[in-house]
Amino acid sequence: MSLAKRIIPCLDVDNGRVVKGVKFVDIRDAGDPVEIARRYDREGADEITFLDITATHDNRDTIVHVVEQVASEVFIPLTVGGGIRVLEDIRRMLNAGADKVGINSAAVFRPEFVKEAAEKFGSQCIVVAIDAKKVSQDGEDNRWEIFTHGGRKPTGINAVEWAVRMKDYGAGEILLTSMDRDGTKSGFDLALTRAISEAVSIPVIASGGVGNLDHLADGIIEGKADAVLAASIFHFAEYTIEQAKKHMQARGIEVRL
């Protein structure tokens, strides 16, 4: 009996609509984030993450309304990432009903932002999102760097050192995405996940590359992650959250069922 490992479905939201296609049979509007969040909650999601990928500043308000609607009927932790740049962005999301915010590139541009955010709102609501890519060659010791702009722009920052620094600055959790694996369905970068998870004392969420249920279990068992995040395997209804949890349980992982 102890703490359960978490499964976190992630919704990519653009202008208030879920993108990357969703195929649920019992959902009237497959693009409606509120309806999808409700469904994930029913299936036993431990948290839900919204990634706002809206490109234009003018349409940023729509994610606030999505969070407000979901928070008034779904009573599990909600995280919102994407476009969090100043303290006011965080305040707006928390007031809308988010429990945590994900900070990504704003932390890379100005690391002190994480410190200020944690001091102002508490570490419990600050998730630092790290997009990492392997830069070492085969045969060399593993080395990963932080990339921004959706994995296109290298920063030269060592990913493991960055995670430790973000923890020291007050991050309450790390959301780690392997840019090499994201979208490949070939599984998490387990070496990366494990390197970060063992380097920091705060929880690590593994992300990027999930294609089947064994990948989720591997992220916990071999990657030492505290939680696993996935988007497409749940969106396309290949698997339900409940199936994922039962599979993880069968592999000896403690889950909330």
Add this chain to the structure above:
Amino acid sequence: MSSVAVIDYGMGNLHSIAKALQHADSRVNVQITADAAVIRTADRVVFPGVGAIRDCMHALNESGLAEVIREVAQNKPFLGICLGMQALLTDSEENDGIACLNIFPGHARRFADHMLDAEGNVLKIPHMGWNQVKQNPHPLWHNIPDHSRFYFVHSYYAAPDDPRHSAATADYPQAFTCALAKENMFAVQFHPEKSQTVGLQLLQNFLAWDGVA
């Protein structure tokens, strides 16, 4: 119509707890308030909180709400949540030691670093996620199966001087007190407002509770 006051002292977002209380019982009048008069006249009081204990106690002392809490904690159903539970203790180890409200004799202690789980993995701090709660008999556990999982996020935990004040425990990896109870007071370390069905049931139980343990 019965009323519940959610004490607002500037520590964190209270919309979640207010929405969850309203969802648990749509007939209840839920008020988020810093007004002593509203808190004194409400039928029930919820004392939430996130963040650091130094800021919390500073805000309570500066605003005069510390006195109001001491008063209403004696005479009506009262529910502390998370930091609102730790603030009820005598003191906390956080921020190099902070005196708290001393309503429950005891201390808020930090989880030790580098604790190991059964497989030898280092346990992360904060203790974050869904953990099983082992109940001691109390009306607020009505219709909630023993060992149900609730959502936690915290680095400090309550160590009450009187073990009879412990209303529940969770393991991380050792058992720690995750709910306190005494007369008309109940307090939880986890977040019922984020604990789905069982959390809403606990809030519903609180809204139906007459304050007799």
